[in-house]
Amino acid sequence: DAGITQSPRYKITETGRQVTLMCHQTWSHSYMFWYRQDLGHGLRLIYYSAAADITDKGEVPDGYVVSRSKTENFPLTLESATRSQTSVYFCASSVPGRLNTGELFFGEGSRLTVL
């Protein structure tokens, strides 16, 4: 049972480059999320998706693009990376029966450094 996997786990890039972080889940969960974790800020929601082809902005969406053509994949793209986007990114998934009590299932994270 692979669960939810993120790739790459570690990435170093330069300012202005495009970067895509991948997220894949094997549970067929309808909901998927992207959070970023920064010291002093905790976990902040970037984007989320309630189903394939349905996405919505979270608290900090600027500079990010998402898509969800298939239920199991939810890639996050930084179209032109900036140093302020250096962070640890977590993908998560859930289903309505668990989500209504706030329970998410997180991946292991992708640490992105923008030089």
Place this chain on the structure above:
Amino acid sequence: DQQVKQNSPSLSVQEGRISILNCDYTNSMFDYFLWYKKYPAEGPTFLISISSIKDKNEDGRFTVFLNKSAKHLSLHIVPSQPGDSAVYFCAATSGGSYIPTFGRGTSLIVHP
């Protein structure tokens, strides 16, 4: 404007003692509260939750207390073990939006 606040960035406790992690919230519409635990280089994992209609929920060594009038909840770990050393995130949801809002986290260190 932070709706879920964890004002203590860190907490250090001796093994065997009680750990108390605190969380305050501002949104009176929150109806579910959760604690997540996160080890280094891993994703957060759900630990325990409580509905707003209750004031206590217990699961083994972990107990969450909710004081709605004070908009305050706490997580008690008794007895604390070195393996409990992790970052603990408080989170809350409301019926209008099931997506949890997280606090900034508290790093717990349990010394042997």
